[in-house]
Amino acid sequence: MSRILVTGGSGLVGKAIKHVVETEPEGSPFAKRAGEEWIFASSSEADLRDPVATEALFDKYKPTHVIHLAALVGGLFKNMKYKLTFLRDNSLINDNVLRSSYTHQTSKVISCLSTCVFPDKVEYPLNEEKIHIGPPHDSNFGYAHAKRMVDVMNHAYKEEFGCNFTSAIPTNVFGPYDNFDLEDSHVIPGLIHKCVLAKKNGTPFVVAGTGKPLRQFIYSYDLAKLFIWMLRNYDDVEPVILSVGEDEEVSIKQVADAIVKAVGFEGNYSFDTTRADGQFRKPASNAKLLGLVGKFEFTPFDQALDETVKWFVTNYDNARTGSKK
Template identity: 60%
Template sequence: MGEFKRILVTGGSGLVGKALQIVVQDEKRQDEDWIFVGSKDANLCDLDATRQLFDKHKPTHVIHLAAMVGGLFHNMSHNLDFLRSNLAMNSNVLQVSHEKGVKKVVSCLSTCIFPDKTTYPIDETMIHNGPPHPSNFGYSYAKRMIDVMNQAYHEQHGCLFTSVVPCNVFGPHDNYNLESSHVIPGLIRRLHDVMEAGGSTFTVLGTGKPLRQFIYSLDLARLFLWVLREYDEVAPIILSVDETAEVSIRQLTEELQKAFDFKGEIVFDTTKADGQYKKTASNAKLRKYLPDFKFTPFAVAVKESVDWYKTNSKTARN
């Protein structure tokens, strides 16, 4: 137990925010007071509204998860909107945190901010080495600027503002909207729909060969808490499973088949594009600090995620 912290979590109703709520409730610490807010509580693109939110809750620490997000095609057609909204949101949160004397801010970035043309594994030193993929350059540059602002606030005012870069996150309370969901919740939703309709064939787009690192949202929440309490660098840190935990989309689909106990056939539609073959991230910096951190086994995390969706499919974000 340390000094008393009053922690404001922006974007608190999303996948990572919900995971943080679960982990914090399990801990039952007496030296921390947590406030989770969502878009209904304040428009963070508005500076005055951001100030009012901070005046209401008076946080000593902030976990900044809020962002304008969307699927591939929404990004491609609205890069300016993603750039302007996220720049405004991030700038306001950091400015008001400085004005109100917040002791520490931890912001959430994304591996999509890394250069489109790069070598693997990617690490924290490579974020600004080249332009991001053109499909989502607005979102990516806005997220990159958090790292730039963190450094500037530290240099000019001594602020401890930092950021984390998770690999692909999944878990309970995910986004299952097929237009904007990521791969795991999208496949969970589609296989669930196939089984509900009594279907015997589950078609997966692409060859199933691409490789991805996936982190369970509850593991990410535990790592977020460590960053909040213990990590005192301004430089970002990648929060990812080990490189050896990388799995193919085919392996993922087979785990989902087991978790759902689906007895039908899985078909890969090889006429559809695979996308990027791999995005391997190094967690060497994290392992330097936490060499013994145990990630939830992938099969266990997938089963828990599937079971949660089966129970909550009517009220989940579909």
């Protein structure tokens, strides 16, 4: 019997894993298996910054495996404003989850990191060996250092106690159940919400920044499948980048153009070049992943974006949108 606890289970990636586990056909390598119990825990069930609450959660479910997704997250501007909060809260969450996993003899933990852990000044493409060779970009300083420490702790737990703790490093994730808040979201859900409102209200659609930065985006349902693959097949402490290929970078302008098309927006559309762009690009190699998993069919970007827009429009009243102006 395997009991898999997913922290952050009500978030973007947690919901995607739940969707994949419940909808993949029998025989699929990503489908729920006989003897598996999946538990998707949200922050309302336990404040993972609190060690007592974290222990209580583990006492309740006694997981054999953990996919650790819970984190304090936010967009570029929130990360820049609240560096200490992002550092401290995420450090507490990660320390408590790994400690409770150890004390409850959990057989395997996969923690979710982010490409922001990588150094700002680094030779591209990023790969798994470059995490600690220089400081991260200042815009993600607090969050990045907290996430880096997960990799450090994974190695320490393995060396001292033999724990099977590892981590995954996704590139920019998007999809259904994302946070579509206008001020506090990542680029794709924030732009989708702005564009939908601009169409609804007959107002201009204005994108912050120049539109020139490049990013690799991975659809949440694809990422979910890769987490399930790691859970069942990967037992090394070294992290794995979960991403589309570096040749699939798209510019923020390309993203905005695709959103305008998917939403069916026909109004005035422009870029506010007075707003910060963040890092220009941070391409990551998925060579290690493909060497391990073999062939994997990623959902084409335009298809994934179209499905995400349709989900948001259909679920607008219940989506995580913050202010609905």
